[in-house]
Amino acid sequence: MQPKFMPIMFILSLVVACSQSGKLQMSVEGFRGTDWVLEEIDGSAAVDRVQSTIRFQGNDRIAGWGGCNRYFANVRSGRNFFKVGPIGSTRRICPPVVMDQEERFFNALQKSRSIRMEGHQLVIDSEATQKPLKFGRLKKSGS
Numbered sequence: 821m822q823p824k825f826m827p828i829m830f831i832l833s834l835v836v837a838c839s840q841s842g843k844l845q846m847s848v849e850g851f852r853g854t855d856w857v858l859e860e861i862d863g864s865a866a867v868d869r870v871q872s873t874i875r876f877q878g879n880d881r882i883a884g885w886g887g888c889n890r891y892f893a894n895v896r897s898g899r900n901f902f903k904v905g906p907i908g909s910t911r912r913i914c915p916p917v918v919m920d921q922e923e924r925f926f927n928a929l930q931k932s933r934s935i936r937m938e939g940h941q942l943v944i945d946s947e948a949t950q951k952p953l954k955f956g957r958l959k960k961s962g963s
Contacts, residue, residue, distance in 0.1 A: 888914035
C-alpha cells in the first residue's frame with residue numbers, strides 16, 4: 821500500500837472501531853423520556869389491555885406501570901450490563917391475570933442483566949426468564 825493512503829486507512833479504521841464499540845455500549849440516556857410498553861415476556865405476548873410500561877428518567881432511574889401498580893427503581897448500566905435495583909410500587913389489588921403479569925414483569929426487571937435495541941424494539945435480558953422482555957414504543961393518543 822502506498823504511504824499516502826496510510827493516513828486515510830488509519831482514519832477509516834478508527835471510524836469503524838468507534839462505531840463498533842458504540843454498538844456494544846447501550847446507554848440508557850438515549851431512552852430518556854420515552855415510554856415503552858411490554859409486548860412479550862418470556863416469549864409470550866403480554867396480556868391484552870394490560871399495559872406494563874417502562875420509562876427511563878435519566879441514567880439511574882426508571883418508573884412505569886406494572887399493569888396494576890405504579891412502580892419506580894434505580895438502575896445501573898454499563899458497557900455490558902443493565903441492573904435494576906429494588907422496585908418500589910403502590911399496593912393495589914387487581915384481577916389475578918393482571919397481578920400475575922405484573923409479578924412476572926417486576927421479577928424479570930429486578931433480575932435484568934442487559935439491554936439493547938433490536939429493530940424498533942427495546943429488549944431486556946433477564947436471569948428470571950429464558951427469553952427476553954420485549955417492548956415497543958408507547959404511542960400517545962393523538963400521535
